[in-house]
Amino acid sequence: MGAMKGIVLGTGLLLAASASVAQTPEGDPKATEQWSPAVPVVTPGAFAGWAAPADAIVLFDGKGLDQWSAVNTGGAAGWTVANGAVTVKKGTGNIQTKRTFGSYQLHLEYRIPAGITGEGQARGNSGLFLASTGKGDEGYELQIMDSYNNPTYVNGQLGAVYKQTPPLANPARKPGEWQTVDVTWSAPQFGADGTVTRPAFVTAYVNGVLVQNHTELRGATTYIGQPKYTAHGKASIKLQDHGDPSAPISFRNIWVRDLPD
Secondary structure: OHHHHHHHHHHHHHHHHHHHHHOOOOOOHHHHOOOOOOOOEOOOOOOOOOOOOOOOEEEEOOOOOOOEEEOOOOOEOOOEEEOOEEEOOOOOOOEEEOOOEOEEEEEEEEEOOOOOOOOHHHOOOEEEEEEEOOOOOOEEEEEEOOOOOOOOOHHHOOOOEOOOEOOOOEOOOOOOOEEEEEEEEEOOEEOOOOOEEEOOEEEEEEOOEEEEEEEEOOOEOOOOOOOEOOOOOOEEEEEOOOOOOOOOOEEEEEEEEEEOO
């Protein structure tokens, strides 16, 4: 009877879980939010920005956006350049590199404005799209946002592969301080028929702390539903205008090194 009782209880739990999933409205973005387990907070060391190495392609040197274009129009990038940084200009849309890349090493620095307001996803939200596969927010997103004392779903916080893999740690600095993101991106490979022959992988550090360790991506980012791959070749690197009502995020010192695929 003890074994039978265990089977009945197990079946009951399975049915309850299935009922819970079934009750989630189709097309609900919350269906892919993960809230636990919590990501441990790690205080990073002193700021350490990296100057571009000799073989790097400098994507932003603090002077202009000649390496970037507006995603929606294909024209000039409309973000604001001042004091050696580029700042999201709300309503102008995402920007992406004019060059396209396969696998690469990338460095950038960002700053959440001091005194920022809002909470959850509506505070200091942007995103680094490791390969932009279309207009809007199409591509593979590594989340950049204010995760300093700002709870949100763990697969949507700073350093997450958005809606896929939570970060290993939360090393966010206070708003107003410059922070670093360093990425090694292994681009996905596709066969002639469009099937995936090698998935994408990402290793990422935020403020010198490992947040993604050769993480396999299950496909491109989707806000609603499950990620999936669509065959593509070399792609641009994209930065997101999330349209938050609070003060916008700034970037500086962006460079990339091509890596063999």
